[in-house]
Amino acid sequence: MTVIPLSSARRSSPRRRAPEIIEAAARVFAERGFHGASTQDIADVLGIRQASLYYYFASKEEALELVCLQGVAGYFEAAKAIASGKGTAADKLARLVKSHLSPLADRGDFVRVFLNERQHLPAESRRRIGKWSRGLERVFEEVLKEGVRRGEFRADLDTRLAVLALLGMANAVAGWHRAEEIAIERVSGEFARLIADGVLKRPQPRARARQAPRSAR
Amino acid sequence: MTVIPLSSARRSSPRRRAPEIIEAAARVFAERGFHGASTQDIADVLGIRQASLYYYFASKEEALELVCLQGVAGYFEAAKAIASGKGTAADKLARLVKSHLSPLADRGDFVRVFLNERQHLPAESRRRIGKWSRGLERVFEEVLKEGVRRGEFRADLDTRLAVLALLGMANAVAGWHRAEEIAIERVSGEFARLIADGVLKRPQPRARARQAPRSAR
DNA sequence: GCCGTTATCTATAGCTCAATAGGTAGAATT
DNA sequence: AATTCTACCTATTGAGCTATAGATAACGGC
Numbered sequence: 001m002t003v004i005p006l007s008s009a010r011r012s013s014p015r016r017r018a019p020e021i022i023e024a025a026a027r028v029f030a031e032r033g034f035h036g037a038s039t040q041d042i043a044d045v046l047g048i049r050q051a052s053l054y055y056y057f058a059s060k061e062e063a064l065e066l067v068c069l070q071g072v073a074g075y076f077e078a079a080k081a082i083a084s085g086k087g088t089a090a091d092k093l094a095r096l097v098k099s100h101l102s103p104l105a106d107r108g109d110f111v112r113v114f115l116n117e118r119q120h121l122p123a124e125s126r127r128r129i130g131k132w133s134r135g136l137e138r139v140f141e142e143v144l145k146e147g148v149r150r151g152e153f154r155a156d157l158d159t160r161l162a163v164l165a166l167l168g169m170a171n172a173v174a175g176w177h178r179a180e181e182i183a184i185e186r187v188s189g190e191f192a193r194l195i196a197d198g199v200l201k202r203p204q205p206r207a208r209a210r211q212a213p214r215s216a217r
Numbered sequence: 218m219t220v221i222p223l224s225s226a227r228r229s230s231p232r233r234r235a236p237e238i239i240e241a242a243a244r245v246f247a248e249r250g251f252h253g254a255s256t257q258d259i260a261d262v263l264g265i266r267q268a269s270l271y272y273y274f275a276s277k278e279e280a281l282e283l284v285c286l287q288g289v290a291g292y293f294e295a296a297k298a299i300a301s302g303k304g305t306a307a308d309k310l311a312r313l314v315k316s317h318l319s320p321l322a323d324r325g326d327f328v329r330v331f332l333n334e335r336q337h338l339p340a341e342s343r344r345r346i347g348k349w350s351r352g353l354e355r356v357f358e359e360v361l362k363e364g365v366r367r368g369e370f371r372a373d374l375d376t377r378l379a380v381l382a383l384l385g386m387a388n389a390v391a392g393w394h395r396a397e398e399i400a401i402e403r404v405s406g407e408f409a410r411l412i413a414d415g416v417l418k419r420p421q422p423r424a425r426a427r428q429a430p431r432s433a434r
Numbered sequence: 435g436c437c438g439t440t441a442t443c444t445a446t447a448g449c450t451c452a453a454t455a456g457g458t459a460g461a462a463t464t
Numbered sequence: 465a466a467t468t469c470t471a472c473c474t475a476t477t478g479a480g481c482t483a484t485a486g487a488t489a490a491c492g493g494c
Contacts, residue, residue, distance in 0.1 A: 033250060033252060033336075033337065034252075035252035036251070036252040036337060039452065040451075040452095048472070049472075049473060050451090051452095051454085051472090051474080051475090052472050052473070055470085055472070058453095060453090120250065120253060153417060154414070154416060155418070160397075161399075162416060164390075168386045168387075170385075172381070172385025190375050191378075194412075194415065195411075198412055198413045199310070199361065199364065199413060200371070201369060201370055202419065265441090265443090266442075266443060266444080268444080268445090268483080269441075269443070275483095276483080277483090
């Protein structure tokens with residue numbers, strides 16, 4: 001018969017030794033977009049032939065999924081660890097921002113591809129990956145709600161909109177942090193301050209009352 | 218000879234009656250991205266044949282440029298009018314945000330295409346269009362600097378980073394304002410508040426000292 | 435009632451691209 | 465030493481896409 005049942009099982013295994021290949025894909029996808037990039041472009045980066053790529057992935061779309069997966073990896077876990085840890089809500093928020101921006105330094109291409117190209121994933125993997133995003137939003141929003149409950153944050157804060165604002169602001173960094181020559185550490189700090197205090201100057205606060213005045217929990 | 222000098226001059230004129238065509242292009246580009254969309258897709262939206270599109274534009278890239286132009290149109294002028302008008306810096310900032318978000322309501326597709334696809338424009342038109350962006354950033358930054366000078370805003374504010382944060386936050390709205398069912402008016406208000414005040418609750422300010430305590434100018 | 439213009443159409447050239455088939459040199463395994 | 469596996473290669477197919485060429489139907493002006 002025409003069946004070669006091994007091949008499909010085989011094909012999914014040798015991916016272990018392929019980090020270079022997906023890194024090249026990430027670079028190319030980040031630069032030209034998924035549809036704007038050809039598999040030839042990826043091969044050129046690696047110095048191999050176009051067809052040789054198919055030893056490492058079964059389709060261009062699978063390559064995109066692998067890149068996107070590395071683009072979100074760890075975000076949720078890191079955020080959850082911070083949210084369920086110690087500290088005031090304001091402290092947690094600052095640390096969330098910092099932790100959210102730090103991957104830009106060492107795998108910016110992956111993050112950019114996730115942010116800009118995930119829409120071109122086939123429906124199924126898009127939904128699978130989308131869950132991480134929504135989970136992350138939930139973690140951020142819970143910290144905001146906690147802050148409101150504890151009286152640290154404004155009672156009239158729309159936490160949903162605040163999350164979207166915050167993530168929009170943070171994710172946009174991926175778009176310019178190369179062109180602007182500035183360390184992400186610096187950006188994290190400034191953003192945390194901006195989110196907490198805004199731009200307005202206050203009639204200096206007598207006591208720096210950041211500790212929650214309400215009862216525990 | 219082989220020259221048909223009329224044709225190229227002709228080609229650029231009948232565009233007057235073509236708003237439907239670029240709107241269809243905007244919709245398709247917004248949905249699938251420039252490279253992910255085919256001219257066939259655009260024709261399908263309009264119910265005409267693929268080749269007929271070339272009566273309205275000379276190339277797919279020109280179509281993208283036309284869409285992008287409508288995606289930025291007016292932003293700079295509106296912002297400049299606000300910046301050079303009356304009011305406190307905080308008021309101006311709030312109005313800038315509102316004016317920046319309002320085009321999303323009636324030409325969201327154009328704005329989205331400008332934001333996400335302008336990178337795929339040919340170098341020349343990309344640079345031409347990029348000037349509007351940079352001009353807009355400058356207007357925003359000048360309002361921020363004015364606020365600092367007048368003592369309305371924090372003296373230690375990094376105005377460049379604040380602009381990027383603010384625009385990142387605002388531009389991200391294009392990505393979700395459909396899915397989240399919320400009026401942009403509402404978003405503008407909440408964002409303006411967020412930018413000014415941040416999320417923190419203050420030990421209630423005695424006097425709502427928003428008027429500049431410094432000398433005029 | 436002829437003529438130019440406008441807004442389409444059909445047909446197709448020419449190209450790029452993803453993906454498959456099948457081969458092979460060298461390293462590792464037995 | 466023979467065999468298997470790994471990491472490529474060459475060659476090609478077939479689909480899809482942009483853009484051009486040339487025809488035409490409807491219509492308004494003269």
